[in-house]
Amino acid sequence: xxxxxxxxxxxxxxxxxxxxxxxxEYRGYDSAGVALVDGAGTESAAVxxxxxxxxxxxxxKLIDEDPLPPSTIGLGHTRWATHGAPNDRNxxxxxxxxxxxxxxxxxxxxxxxxxRAELEDAGHVLLSExxxxxxxxxxxxxxxxxxxxxxxxxxxxxxxxxAFTFVALDARDPDRIVGARRNSPLVVGLGEGESFLASxxxxxxxxxxxxxxxxxxxxxxxxxxxxxxxGFDGSPAEGNRFHVDWDLSAAExxxxxxxxxxxxxEQPRAVADSLLGRRGADGALQxxxxxxxxxxxxxxxxxxIIAAGTSFYAGMVAKYAVEHWxxxxxxVELASEFRYRDPILDYSTLVVAISxxxxxxxxxxxxxxxxxxxxxxLAICNTNGxxxxxxxxxxxxxxxxxxxxVASTKGFLTQLxxxxxxxxxxxxxxxxxxGDEIDQVLCQLEAMPEAVxxxxxxxxxVYALARSYAERRSFLFVGRHAGYPVALEGALKLKELAxxxxxxxxxxxLKHGPIALVEDGVPVFCVVxxxxxxxxxxxxxxxxxxVRARGARTIALAEVGDTSVESCSDEVVRLPRVPVLLQPLVxxxxxxxxxxxxxTVLGLDVDQPRNLAKSVTVE
Numbered sequence: 001x002x003x004x005x006x007x008x009x010x011x012x013x014x015x016x017x018x019x020x021x022x023x024x025e026y027r028g029y030d031s032a033g034v035a036l037v038d039g040a041g042t043e044s045a046a047v048x049x050x051x052x053x054x055x056x057x058x059x060x061k062l063i064d065e066d067p068l069p070p071s072t073i074g075l076g077h078t079r080w081a082t083h084g085a086p087n088d089r090n091x092x093x094x095x096x097x098x099x100x101x102x103x104x105x106x107x108x109x110x111x112x113x114x115x116r117a118e119l120e121d122a123g124h125v126l127l128s129e130x131x132x133x134x135x136x137x138x139x140x141x142x143x144x145x146x147x148x149x150x151x152x153x154x155x156x157x158x159x160x161x162x163a164f165t166f167v168a169l170d171a172r173d174p175d176r177i178v179g180a181r182r183n184s185p186l187v188v189g190l191g192e193g194e195s196f197l198a199s200x201x202x203x204x205x206x207x208x209x210x211x212x213x214x215x216x217x218x219x220x221x222x223x224x225x226x227x228x229x230x231g232f233d234g235s236p237a238e239g240n241r242f243h244v245d246w247d248l249s250a251a252e253x254x255x256x257x258x259x260x261x262x263x264x265x266e267q268p269r270a271v272a273d274s275l276l277g278r279r280g281a282d283g284a285l286q287x288x289x290x291x292x293x294x295x296x297x298x299x300x301x302x303x304x305i306i307a308a309g310t311s312f313y314a315g316m317v318a319k320y321a322v323e324h325w326x327x328x329x330x331x332v333e334l335a336s337e338f339r340y341r342d343p344i345l346d347y348s349t350l351v352v353a354i355s356x357x358x359x360x361x362x363x364x365x366x367x368x369x370x371x372x373x374x375x376x377x378l379a380i381c382n383t384n385g386x387x388x389x390x391x392x393x394x395x396x397x398x399x400x401x402x403x404x405x406v407a408s409t410k411g412f413l414t415q416l417x418x419x420x421x422x423x424x425x426x427x428x429x430x431x432x433x434x435g436d437e438i439d440q441v442l443c444q445l446e447a448m449p450e451a452v453x454x455x456x457x458x459x460x461x462v463y464a465l466a467r468s469y470a471e472r473r474s475f476l477f478v479g480r481h482a483g484y485p486v487a488l489e490g491a492l493k494l495k496e497l498a499x500x501x502x503x504x505x506x507x508x509x510l511k512h513g514p515i516a517l518v519e520d521g522v523p524v525f526c527v528v529x530x531x532x533x534x535x536x537x538x539x540x541x542x543x544x545x546x547v548r549a550r551g552a553r554t555i556a557l558a559e560v561g562d563t564s565v566e567s568c569s570d571e572v573v574r575l576p577r578v579p580v581l582l583q584p585l586v587x588x589x590x591x592x593x594x595x596x597x598x599x600t601v602l603g604l605d606v607d608q609p610r611n612l613a614k615s616v617t618v619e
Contacts, residue, residue, distance in 0.1 A: 008195050287394075487504035
């Protein structure tokens with residue numbers, strides 16, 4: 001997630017902004033930039049910009065070599081690339097056509113293509129690949145037509161589809177900065193004779209602890225001494241004022257004790273961001289980075305998914321979705337084993353590589369082997385410009401934003417979203433599902449952020465459950481169909497974070513050996529399929545009864561309204577009603593919360609588990 005800072009006051013804007021960006025480096029980024037008003041209040045006032053790919057130190061070196069003018073108004077940004085590669089040209093801030101307006105942006109503008117075409121037809125030259133630059137041009141057009149910056153922002157936001165947070169300044173109006181929020185966060189810092197805008201309070205906590213949180217579809221105007229809020233339509237509105245009583249470390253984590261816990265609670269937004277911009281003007285599913293032609297996809301008669309760890313379990317879910325919706329056979333392989341078994345590959349095989357970082361060494365070597373065999377490769381990745389997407393024929397970016405906790409949470413859910421989108425896109429191209437059927441599933445996916453938020457609303461129940469099992473040293477996880485990979489992922493999270501024995505099984509396999517592990521008091525998490533799959537659901541309930549009869553403590557993850565699990569379960573964690581193929585998006589969340597809380601109770605470092613690294617870059 002990009003970091004935003006805006007400042008208007010009496011201090012050096014450059015110092016305030018760069019320090020604010022440094023405090024948000026934990027968010028992850030691939031470029032950084034600053035814009036200041038030079039000569040504020042004079043006829044020659046202009047915007048001075050410095051921006052550079054790479055870490056903040058690169059930007060500071062550039063400023064040392066080419067200093068910015070003194071200024072008390074400015075804005076800064078660190079970018080996590082979405083539209084366009086991570087380079088100097090695409091770094092923020094972006095300017096309007098005449099350099100009067102500077103703008104920074106988090107999010108994705110979905111109607112970017114049509115607005116860009118409109119500007120280019122009018123003679124505008126856009127210097128970057130970003131969707132952000134067109135917003136800067138549109139905003140400058142409005143202020144040059146006579147609108148003040150606030151009105152201009154309201155008008156521009158009314159034209160945009162998607163999710164976005166903007167902060168902008170006008171060189172000829174040096175007494176205000178204007179921001180706008182839809183979906184992505186934006187908070188105001190309320191100082192004495194100074195005001196701040198930022199993506200979170202960590203940016204300004206050294207200067208003030210008084211803050212104002214903006215609501216959805218709101219525009220905010222800050223001056224040195226005042227703040228006013230409106231809706232996109234110009235109607236008066238109010239933000240939510242609060243006092244920040246966290247220290248800096250907690251502020252970086254939005255008040256949570258761990259980055260991982262913060263990232264668990266970011267999942268509704270991460271899932272929503274991963275779905276942005278996926279519909280074309282005709283409503284059909286579109287994948288912007290799908291560089292494979294429709295004919296190349298129609299020629300695919302086998303898919304091999306390669307991944308490691310949590311990504312491997314996302315691939316297992318993908319197998320269910322692709323085979324059900326597309327009727328194409330799918331194999332799911334551990335990347336570390338793939339090329340050593342001499343796999344059968346040819347031009348009609350599509351290899352799908354899933355990697356959060358895009359640098360996973362064994363996955364990278366696997367796709368290189370696949371390409372030597374003439375197979376097409378599609379990457380599912382969270383890091384724009386990383387090696388695996390660069391060496392693949394196509395990519396689906398997950399837009400989860402950076403994940404600081406080593407144990408993946410929002411990375412997993414957004415990989416699931418990307419897998420569903422790939423399956424639907426293949427079904428669209430191959431004609432195995434009608435357009436209205438694909439639209440129905442897309443609508444169900446678009447409802448998932450709310451469903452994930454609903455699960456997070458019951459976090460306290462899961463935390464209490466974790467505390468009650470703090471003395472246990474062995475846990476089992478079982479599931480059927482798409483719930484089986486969820487069981488594996490739940491066990492992995494507990495192993496990673498709490499260093500306990502945890503095993504995941506397909507529920508139907510229990511009686512073929514693993515049931516020997518069941519003893520008096522052992523906790524067994526049971527991912528219960530939705531009731532609309534009677535044959536799966538009833539078999540799962542029978543499995544719960546079987547382990548409970550042997551002394552297990554059974555914890556059922558079951559949809560709201562499913563009363564059949566109550567008589568055979570010691571605890572029931574309720575899930576929203578969702579289709580069976582989408583259930584992993586909600587069923588994984590309580591297991592993440594459980595592992596995080598249990599590790600916390602045991603006094604362990606949740607964000608940095610022993611022996612683990614975020615990205616495995618050696619085979």
